[in-house]
Amino acid sequence: xxxxxxxxxxxxxxxxxxxxxxxxxxxxxxxxxxxxxxxxxxxxxxxxxxxxxxxxxxxxxxxxxxxxxxxxxxxxxxxxxxxxxxxxxxxxxxxxxxxxxxxxxxxxxxxxxxxxxxxxxxxxxxxxxxxxxxxxxxxxxxxxxxxxxxxxxxxxxxxxxxxxxxxxxxxxxxxxxxxxxxxxxxxxxxxxxxxxxxxxxxxxxxxxxxxxxxxxxxxxxx
Amino acid sequence: xxxxxxxxxxxxxxxxxxxxxxxxxxxxxxxxxxxxxxxxxxxxxxxxxxxxxxxxxxxxxxxxxxxxxxxxxxxxxxxxxxxxxxxxxxxxxxxxxxxxxxxxxxxxxxxxxxxxxxxxxxxxxxxxxxxxxxxxxxxxxxxxxxxxxxxxxxxxxxxxxxxxxxxxxxxxxxx
Numbered sequence: 379x380x381x382x383x384x385x386x387x388x389x390x391x392x393x394x395x396x397x398x399x400x401x402x403x404x405x406x407x408x409x410x411x412x413x414x415x416x417x418x419x420x421x422x423x424x425x426x427x428x429x430x431x432x433x434x435x436x437x438x439x440x441x442x443x444x445x446x447x448x449x450x451x452x453x454x455x456x457x458x459x460x461x462x463x464x465x466x467x468x469x470x471x472x473x474x475x476x477x478x479x480x481x482x483x484x485x486x487x488x489x490x491x492x493x494x495x496x497x498x499x500x501x502x503x504x505x506x507x508x509x510x511x512x513x514x515x516x517x518x519x520x521x522x523x524x525x526x527x528x529x530x531x532x533x534x535x536x537x538x539x540x541x542x543x544x545x546x547x548x549x550x551x552x553x554x555x556x557x558x559x560x561x562x563x564x565x566x567x568x569x570x571x572x573x574x575x576x577x578x579x580x581x582x583x584x585x586x587x588x589x590x591x592x593x594x595x596x597x598x599x600x
Numbered sequence: 601x602x603x604x605x606x607x608x609x610x611x612x613x614x615x616x617x618x619x620x621x622x623x624x625x626x627x628x629x630x631x632x633x634x635x636x637x638x639x640x641x642x643x644x645x646x647x648x649x650x651x652x653x654x655x656x657x658x659x660x661x662x663x664x665x666x667x668x669x670x671x672x673x674x675x676x677x678x679x680x681x682x683x684x685x686x687x688x689x690x691x692x693x694x695x696x697x698x699x700x701x702x703x704x705x706x707x708x709x710x711x712x713x714x715x716x717x718x719x720x721x722x723x724x725x726x727x728x729x730x731x732x733x734x735x736x737x738x739x740x741x742x743x744x745x746x747x748x749x750x751x752x753x754x755x756x757x758x759x760x761x762x763x764x765x766x767x768x769x770x771x772x773x774x775x
């Protein structure tokens with residue numbers, strides 16, 4: 379069973395890393411968005427650094443949403459979802475492996491490049507590490523909440539638009555607590571740890587609920 | 601279906617051959633009736649003892665033929681042959697390193713059929729197994745199916761043409 383779990387994880391990582399796999403799409407979109415914002419806002423550094431964490435978080439959220447519809451749809455289209463269904467591995471664990479691979483190829487790289495992009499939005503030095511930390515613990519929630527929506531749209535042809543529409547409202551708490559924790563670190567009224575711990579809790583909850591919901595959605599599509 | 605038995609499922613396009621196969625492997629729920637596996641508790645077991653090669657090949661185009669088969673073997677369990685051995689049997693030993701996307705439709709079909717060999721499962725549910733294959737490959741697949749039957753396996757194949765197996769029972773669906 380562990381072998382099947384690792385096989386799904388490894389395969390999704392391999393597919394994402396090959397040309398056109400979608401792994402780099404989120405990263406390029408994130409980069410483009412954050413690079414363009416200072417041009418749109420103008421040269422007001424104070425304004426930029428004040429809304430910097432929000433821009434980075436919004437960018438990360440949209441970047442994760444952009445390729446989410448393919449999470450199960452590509453497997454459904456080429457028939458490899460049938461293979462996963464025929465495995466002795468419970469569908470929940472298969473979803474967990476796929477969600478984990480999705481986070482490793484989108485959320486994790488986004489969190490890791492965010493310090494670099496922080497420079498573009500004049501993020502103060504003391505805010506960099508907290509920002510990375512919030513993205514590291516917050517993006518798994520985006521991947522797994524997204525997995526639930528992606529599983530619902532798996533069997534829909536051209537269901538690309540429906541996934542962000544379904545998923546975006548559910549990610550609002552992640553955005554609120556992610557941004558407030560990142561802001562708290564660069565001066566705010568609340569201590570950093572309060573929203574950060576809530577963000578951790580949301581992520582842990584989303585991993586469980588998202589996994590079970592996505593597996594249920596895949597089963598009901600049968 | 602008995603061990604060693606082959607059933608050729610025939611019928612016009614849209615008669616329900618693929619739907620029946622989807623029900624047998626637990627992918628579709630039947631509106632009426634039930635599918636029972638003797639000695640097993642529920643229908644979930646059916647998917648775990650059968651091999652499905654549907655009309656979609658189930659291959660990731662970005663991965664090589666070998667990687668695709670290694671994935672199938674790890675996910676399905678009950679490893680039988682290595683991916684390289686299976687590819688050699690279907691005559692694609694030279695293409696192991698090629699991404700599946702570079703292969704022709706017939707070659708991709710053969711890689712999908714090689715999946716039957718990398719993990720051992722008694723029931724083969726095949727949907728149009730011979731489509732896109734040339735005459736030599738069709739004979740090769742017929743040979744694989746005969747070997748499987750000789751080992752006590754069972755095969756149900758939806759087909760429009762002859763399967764090339766002696767004594768296959770024909771079940772006709774629809775008018």
